[in-house]
Amino acid sequence: MQYASWMETLGEGFIGEILKAAQNPSMISFAGGLPALELFPDQELQRCFQRVFEEQGKSALQYAQTAGHPQLREWIAQQHKRNGKPVSMEEIVVTTGSQQGLSLLAQTFLDPGDVVFVETPTYLGAIQAFQGFRAQMIMIPCDEQGIIPEELETLLKEVTPKFLYIIPNYQNPSGKVMGLERRRELLRVAQAYDLLVVEDNPYGELRFEGEGYPDLIDLGENVIYLGTFSKVLAPGLRVGYVVADTDIIDHLCLTKEGVDLHSNNLTQRAVFEFLKEGLLPAHIQKLRALYKERRGAMVEAIENYLGDDVDMIVPSGGLFLWARFKKINNSFDYVQETIRQNVLYVPGALFYPDGRVTSEVRLNYSCSTPEMIEEGVQRLARAMQA
Amino acid sequence: MQYASWMETLGEGFIGEILKAAQNPSMISFAGGLPALELFPDQELQRCFQRVFEEQGKSALQYAQTAGHPQLREWIAQQHKRNGKPVSMEEIVVTTGSQQGLSLLAQTFLDPGDVVFVETPTYLGAIQAFQGFRAQMIMIPCDEQGIIPEELETLLKEVTPKFLYIIPNYQNPSGKVMGLERRRELLRVAQAYDLLVVEDNPYGELRFEGEGYPDLIDLGENVIYLGTFSKVLAPGLRVGYVVADTDIIDHLCLTKEGVDLHSNNLTQRAVFEFLKEGLLPAHIQKLRALYKERRGAMVEAIENYLGDDVDMIVPSGGLFLWARFKKINNSFDYVQETIRQNVLYVPGALFYPDGRVTSEVRLNYSCSTPEMIEEGVQRLARAMQA
Numbered sequence: 001m002q003y004a005s006w007m008e009t010l011g012e013g014f015i016g017e018i019l020k021a022a023q024n025p026s027m028i029s030f031a032g033g034l035p036a037l038e039l040f041p042d043q044e045l046q047r048c049f050q051r052v053f054e055e056q057g058k059s060a061l062q063y064a065q066t067a068g069h070p071q072l073r074e075w076i077a078q079q080h081k082r083n084g085k086p087v088s089m090e091e092i093v094v095t096t097g098s099q100q101g102l103s104l105l106a107q108t109f110l111d112p113g114d115v116v117f118v119e120t121p122t123y124l125g126a127i128q129a130f131q132g133f134r135a136q137m138i139m140i141p142c143d144e145q146g147i148i149p150e151e152l153e154t155l156l157k158e159v160t161p162k163f164l165y166i167i168p169n170y171q172n173p174s175g176k177v178m179g180l181e182r183r184r185e186l187l188r189v190a191q192a193y194d195l196l197v198v199e200d201n202p203y204g205e206l207r208f209e210g211e212g213y214p215d216l217i218d219l220g221e222n223v224i225y226l227g228t229f230s231k232v233l234a235p236g237l238r239v240g241y242v243v244a245d246t247d248i249i250d251h252l253c254l255t256k257e258g259v260d261l262h263s264n265n266l267t268q269r270a271v272f273e274f275l276k277e278g279l280l281p282a283h284i285q286k287l288r289a290l291y292k293e294r295r296g297a298m299v300e301a302i303e304n305y306l307g308d309d310v311d312m313i314v315p316s317g318g319l320f321l322w323a324r325f326k327k328i329n330n331s332f333d334y335v336q337e338t339i340r341q342n343v344l345y346v347p348g349a350l351f352y353p354d355g356r357v358t359s360e361v362r363l364n365y366s367c368s369t370p371e372m373i374e375e376g377v378q379r380l381a382r383a384m385q386a
Numbered sequence: 387m388q389y390a391s392w393m394e395t396l397g398e399g400f401i402g403e404i405l406k407a408a409q410n411p412s413m414i415s416f417a418g419g420l421p422a423l424e425l426f427p428d429q430e431l432q433r434c435f436q437r438v439f440e441e442q443g444k445s446a447l448q449y450a451q452t453a454g455h456p457q458l459r460e461w462i463a464q465q466h467k468r469n470g471k472p473v474s475m476e477e478i479v480v481t482t483g484s485q486q487g488l489s490l491l492a493q494t495f496l497d498p499g500d501v502v503f504v505e506t507p508t509y510l511g512a513i514q515a516f517q518g519f520r521a522q523m524i525m526i527p528c529d530e531q532g533i534i535p536e537e538l539e540t541l542l543k544e545v546t547p548k549f550l551y552i553i554p555n556y557q558n559p560s561g562k563v564m565g566l567e568r569r570r571e572l573l574r575v576a577q578a579y580d581l582l583v584v585e586d587n588p589y590g591e592l593r594f595e596g597e598g599y600p601d602l603i604d605l606g607e608n609v610i611y612l613g614t615f616s617k618v619l620a621p622g623l624r625v626g627y628v629v630a631d632t633d634i635i636d637h638l639c640l641t642k643e644g645v646d647l648h649s650n651n652l653t654q655r656a657v658f659e660f661l662k663e664g665l666l667p668a669h670i671q672k673l674r675a676l677y678k679e680r681r682g683a684m685v686e687a688i689e690n691y692l693g694d695d696v697d698m699i700v701p702s703g704g705l706f707l708w709a710r711f712k713k714i715n716n717s718f719d720y721v722q723e724t725i726r727q728n729v730l731y732v733p734g735a736l737f738y739p740d741g742r743v744t745s746e747v748r749l750n751y752s753c754s755t756p757e758m759i760e761e762g763v764q765r766l767a768r769a770m771q772a
Contacts, residue, residue, distance in 0.1 A: 001582070001633070001634070002495075002548070003494055003495060003637055004493065004494060004495055004496055004497050004500075004519075005497050006497075007494065007637060007640065007641075010640055032449065033449075034448060034449055035448075037444045037445065037447075037448055038444065040443075040444040040447040040448070042439055042443045042444045042446075042447060043439075045439070045447070046435075046436065046439035046440075049432075049435050049436075049439070050432065050435075050436065053428055053429075053431070053432035053435070054432075057426075057428045058423045058424065058426040058428045059423065060428075060622060061423075061426040061428060061431070061620035061621070061622040061623065062420060062421075062423055062426070062620070062621065062622050063418065063419075063420055063621045063622060064622055096482060096646045096649075096650070097646055097647060099644070099645070099646050099647045100645065100646040103644060103645045103646065107390065107518060108389055108390060108393065109388075109389060109390055110390055111390050111391050111392075112498060114390075125643075125644070125647070128643055128644035129644045129645070131644065132493060132641060132644040132645065133390075162388070196387070234447035234448070235447075235448065235449045236446060236447040236448050236449060236450055236650065236651030236652055237447065237650060237651075237652060238646065238647075238648075238649070238650045238651075247387070248387070251389055251393060254393065254396055255393075255518060257511075257514055258485070258489060258511070258514035258515045258517065258518040259485070259486065259489045259515070259518065259645070260482045260483055260485050260486040260489065260624065260646075261483060261485045261511070261624075262624075263482075263624070264482070264622065264623060264624045264650050264653060265622030265623075265624075266622055266623060266653070267650060267652070267653065
């Protein structure tokens with residue numbers, strides 16, 4: 001038995017491990033990226049599924065178009081602009097979550113060894129998706145607003161990547177936001193070097209304070225946008241999408257044909273019903289309020305129980321808080337100790353394609369109550385003293 | 387903009403074209419592989435989805451395990467044997483249809499240029515999946531029972547493929563069935579050369595006459611089995627699975643993590659409800675009766691309207707009839723003529739990785755009434771005279 005050589009570059013499937021460990025009821029998990037279960041609009045969704053069965057019945061169970069359910073694509077198109085202009089449904093492909101968007105992009109653009117630029121640190125699911133297509137990832141230095149345009153430009157003079165992958169809003173894992181002027185500078189550099197920018201925006205709507213900024217795809221050329229309903233609706237439905245020019249969408253569809261033919265037909269129609277009813281904005285308001293409260297609880301608990309032992313970036317939205325444990329050297333090795341204390345985080349090393357040793361950790365607050373967050377941070381503090 | 391080099395090897399996305407053309411209401415399409423819409427058990431499925439919402443509610447909307455919903459995996463495991471022994475749920479991964487199974491296998495096993503053995507002809511979706519990972523496909527000569535073991539052995543002395551891909555029951559596109567003795571011979575050769583066999587079985591339950599044979603995975607070692615609920619339940623739900631030893635399943639899950647994290651949680655649970663209720667066997671009986679009638683209608687219409695102009699293989703199950711138009715040289719070029727007559731088939735060339743010129747066509751009879759089948763074959767006959 002001989003597997004493909006890229007599999008040797010993989011770790012132990014940590015995301016899968018997280019999803020499993022998160023199912024142990026005595027574990028307080030700050031590790032996953034799970035939305036708050038209690039806010040899932042299950043009754044509304046139940047009605048939406050029922051309506052699809054009653055009104056569209058059997059046709060919702062048949063094979064469907066690779067690019068996605070036309071009405072859903074149309075709805076998504078209306079939410080976006082590309083370089084200031086309206087988007088048409090031909091510029092949309094529906095994917096099974098943003099994760100599939102990442103994987104389709106990698107498969108569609110990358111030859112083995114091709115270079116992809118990423119933020120420092122970057123989303124570990126993106127690292128996995130790109131590894132699956134033998135990418136060579138190069139980390140671009142970042143400051144508190146993300147990618148530093150001058151550093152990007154310096155590297156672009158030496159290397160030609162297939163694309164740059166960034167999360168401009170409440171970045172995973174760092175929680176950072178890219179400001180408007182930075183977005184414009186980044187796009188100026190991208191345009192000058194004909195650089196394709198992949199903008200991943202799962203958390204943009206989950207804003208606690210401050211203003212929101214326009215999407216990169218709205219501000220310039222050469223941007224591919226990844227959207228998802230996982231964080232604002234329900235991840236178990238696996239509905240995301242890509243916005244890009246039609247030539248790129250057509251190529252992504254060709255790839256998707258070989259990968260899974262098309263996304264779940266019934267689910268796409270039910271999600272469209274939910275959106276059509278206009279149920280999303282009020283739901284997002286609920287999410288913002290709850291996550292803001294939980295973000296506050298985590299910041300407070302860290303100040304109270306870990307205090308000067310930790311540096312943290314207080315996020316103004318999203319699901320994650322990025323912190324550095326000053327008293328340890330390697331947060332990866334430390335996972336075993338915290339698991340003994342029944343608390344889980346994701347070690348920072350997993351967000352660096354080079355797997356560097358770091359004392360950073362990613363802490364998720366969206367799926368724990370303030371009480372659980374306080375208890376969990378106390379457990380972290382206990383682990384720290386062990 | 388530079389796409390990955392493998393994309394240049396692709397045709398024009400014919401499966402996607404089929405799915406689109408099939409939506410033109412005046413077209414009689416023998417081209418798709420669509421199950422009969424009118425038999426979809428939409429009311430039973432509606433109840434199953436409703437029950438999941440009522441009894442499991444929000445947990446069905448959360449992120450879930452990469453390998454699939456445990457109860458569904460357990461149910462699937464009980465339907466199969468591996469080399470005569472019971473299968474455990476650890477030997478199952480749930481996929482978004484068999485197409486994803488093919489793509490995951492290709493990604494997990496193939497380095498660029500690796501060789502895959504296929505039947506002559508073979509399923510065009512498999513060709514697409516394998517192309518997506520830069521496979522070199524070699525066609526093994528076939529007779530009326532599929533792969534000829536002696537020919538396979540001859541090639542194995544020269545070339546070492548990563549795996550052999552076959553559809554032993556009502557093969558797509560040829561409709562052929564591999565008999566029991568042939569299955570055993572094939573596995574003897576596979577064992578002698580340590581050859582991995584990928585057994586794809588979407589149509590095995592759709593038997594019109596004759597006896598069914600044991601699955602290859604039940605008869606020997608080194609078999610990976612692809613199953614799906616697309617043809618016996620509903621393709622729009624995108625639920626399939628892979629059965630293999632746990633090491634292979636673990637590797638497929640690592641790949642799947644990067645590809646889409648996991649399959650639709652809600653849908654997996656609803657499909658499990660359907661299966662648990664024992665609704666599948668009676669439904670399969672209905673499918674067999676309907677498809678047998680339609681197969682008969684197509685054979686009769688071909689005899690009546692095309693007669694000696696056509697050679698065909700009368701299938702004893704499945705969805706497809708494979709035929710050769712004696713009066714034309716290239717059924718690919720002929721598509722435009724038949725589209726003018728509002729009838730669609732898949733030209734045989736698409737089922738050969740070398741894209742050879744052939745007068746063969748694949749005709750699907752599952753989603754057309756006997757009247758439509760008669761009318762469609764008449765249109766084919768008219769196209770032939772044009």
